[in-house]
Amino acid sequence: MSNKFKPKFHFSCPKGWMNDPNGFSFFKGEFHLYYQHNPEDTKWGPMHWGHATSKDLLHWKEQKIALYPDSSADNEGCFSGTALIENDCQYLMYTGVSKDGSENIQQQCLAVNDGEKISKFSDNPVIRTSDVKTEFCKTDFRDPKIWKDGNTYYCAAVIKKTDNNGAIALFTSTDLINWQYKNIIAETKGEMGGMWECPDVFKLDGKDVIIVSPQSVKADSEKGFHDGNNSVYMTGTLDMDKAVFTPDVRPENNFTAAELDYGIDFYAPQTTEAADGRRIMTAWLQAWESYLTPEGNDWSGMMIMPRELVIKNNCLIQKPVSEYEKMVENLPFLSGFIYKNMTARFTKDNYPQCDLTLIARIPDTKAENPDNEQFTVTVSDDKGGSVDLNFDSNKMELSFDRSNSINNGGAINRRSVAVTASKNKLVTFRFIFDTNSCECFINGGEKVFTNAYFLNKNVRKITIDSSLTYGLNFKIINIK
Structure with a gap:
């Protein structure tokens, strides 16, 4: 199909399949957007990390594929993750999927972009299933969010508990290599779907914010949830020493979470901080439940136009980025x-x-x-x-x-x-x-x-x- 069919100011992959945004960050004067990518088909398949860069969040330059599923720790797929900028390098933490007998298990791996090349850590995974000190399913342990506070590195990753409910597990490290399990900081007991995906944790306007994408949600008009996959946020206070998150209760429905977007096509949001301090969010502009790609199309999937986030009365306000307004x-x-x-x-x-x-x-x-x-x-x-x-x-x-x-x-x-x-x-x-x-x-x-x-x-x-x-x-x- 002609490129006239492609979006004008929403990022889409040049060819193949794209889903979740990964490693969204500002590095060496540009925004970097990685994404879940199958370069060989317009449907989900062996997961790579595609890569694009932009000066203005509206016009993107495609880069070569950043991660291939080609090591013993990730030969069944390089799943979603995030980025941390430090010491003039971009550290990428992602989920490596590998075989354990007849099962695909999920563990957390590390790669480094020095501005010239991206290299995987030689001793991946850095967070193994054995590091999780609570009962969970080894086949569902993914989507690490990494950040640094003081001299400590933090990683929040989702797990599926043995009752099939989702939770966010917190880990700490002093060197990005050796990690210790701390606690479960948020979880569902069935009131907010089953397995959770793609956590994000950040501070905004004096609040701690957790974003997560619950699966298998039951529609609830009072909470604003729809059937299937949702993406929600919670505001509150995260006690880093105790590794405990205390969410705010929302006055409109006496619940702790709210939808980020009420449309059909919004999933796996991820945020970054721009050089000027703005908190900017992107997300996959498509739904797992509804495949739309026309026959003959050689690309599938696009991202939302990035949005600036602020908090007003514990409500997350989303607006088009100022680059779009200009x-x-x-x-x-x-x-x-x-x-x-x-x-x-x-x-x-x-x-x-x-x-x-x-x-x-x-x-x-x-x-x-x-x-x-x-x-x-x-x-x-x-x-x-x-x-x-x-x-x-x-x-x-x-x-x-x-x-x-x-x-x-x-x-x-x-x-x-x-x-x-x-x-x-x-x-x-x-x-x-x-x-x-x-x-x-x-x-x-x-x-x-x-x-x-x-x-x-x-x-x-x-x-x-x-x-x-x-x-x-x-x-x-x-x-x-």
């Missing part, structure tokens, strides 16, 4: 007002990339809010394909429907997110469309709703239909 601030735009029962159309050849802001005022009373109080944003191609984003002010819900796109939008093609109005009865939706995705930032990033889709790559148009009594303010920026 890119669009001087681009041509249209703004105006869409009245009740009015349709607005925007058409452009090869047009999928735009930044659309809609501000809706919610009626004050039930009498003013009949069932047809809604708007719909439709992206359509010239072959009859389309995707819809619909806001229903009666339900206070934004929904996404890709069932009329290529492959009928995959096994999961619809999802909704609850929306809350501000004190002045306004709701702000910022839809950022790239070739194959839409990231919606609701009320300035209080919630985010990310979904992928594939449409025909020829002429596209965006249509906005509104039946809202008070209409819609709009601003649309063409991203060239």
